[in-house]
Amino acid sequence: MQTVHALDPLRNAVAELRSRGPVALVPTMGALHDGHLTLVREAKSRGASIVVSIFVNPLQFGANEDLDAYPRQLARDSALLEAEGVDVLWAPTVEAMYPAGFASNISVAGVSEGLCGAARPGHFDGVATVVCKLFNQVMPDMALFGEKDWQQLAVIRRMARDLDLTRPAADAILGVPTVRETDGLAMSSRNAYLSAGERAAAVALPTAMRKAIAAIEGGEPVPATLATLEADILAGGFRAIDYAELREAGGLAPLAARADTPMRLIVAARIGSTRLIDNMAVAPA
Missing domain, CATH: 3.40.50.620 (HUPs)
Incomplete structure (x- = not known):
């Protein structure tokens, strides 16, 4: 090389x-x-x-x-x-x-x-x-x-x-596609900033996102599902949510309801002094 x-x-x-x-x-x-x-x-x-x-x-x-x-x-x-x-x-x-x-x-x-x-x-x-x-x-x-x-x-x-x-x-x-740790946390250079306790708690982010995606794909209202998602992330040990949104996958237009187009659930949250981001696909309606 x-x-x-x-x-x-x-x-x-x-x-x-x-x-x-x-x-x-x-x-x-x-x-x-x-x-x-x-x-x-x-x-x-x-x-x-x-x-x-x-x-x-x-x-x-x-x-x-x-x-x-x-x-x-x-x-x-x-x-x-x-x-x-x-x-x-x-x-x-x-x-x-x-x-x-x-x-x-x-x-x-x-x-x-x-x-x-x-x-x-x-x-x-x-x-x-x-x-x-x-x-x-x-x-x-x-x-x-x-x-x-x-x-x-x-x-x-x-x-x-x-x-x-x-x-x-x-x-x-x-x-x-995003590469994940065995517990589901997205690999990131910033994961190195996490303490042992924060790293254990960080799995709350992908876990809550998968739960929210199942709810959206099951027909639950998007605003209520996003509110639950934020509550679940905070309950898991995160201290703040920058955003948790459903967006159209291509142009990133915000979505208030499940659409018949590819979508992404996109989240940024803070645990300790570290800001983590993640996103996952949501199946079209």
Whole structure:
């Protein structure tokens, strides 16, 4: 595996990969877990050479968020990626990604509003900006993202469509199902922040979500089901709910009743000092 920290060596390495066939990009912020490695394995199954980026993007962190505390484990992550057969690790410095004088911003309206967009103002501008830069730097034939952050996936696909990106095209931005721990908790780098007690209690989130989905699919009213969902999460040990909503899966329109279209139940909740997100599919009516 080749590790590069500057743009010219990256482009030279990707040009060599492209001479062999398609190139896949897996963007990450590091602190890798099996969810990330599942993205790598999915790319490999598609016969692509693989570029993984590791960059803790300051633009997507708010003033009171965990940028400084976010885990940085480049040596460990590099060993994991090499064991998976990754071809290139792109690990730029902040200065390489945002040179002096950097002054551009990409804002994606609509799908970025509400949910995490409301709870974390400016977050999705930072996501869209860095992902667009990564796409332009690597020019992959496909890019793979976990479905755990469903709103992020929607923002990136919308950006690609609106800006007429072709490497990758919007249809080549692939969502990979959320990887979960054995008790159902979605894998996340932020799970490392949880104390032993908080980690044991965190399973209340996916458990309550599955219960709510069964109720919605069984015909229960959505507003009452969401109220019960929030109560169940809080009773399980969480201290606050940022949101718990039923949304249309594609454009993320809010839904007050079960619809005849693919839907997602999307939740963000806080346990201790940690904010966890999750989403699950809800079957159409």
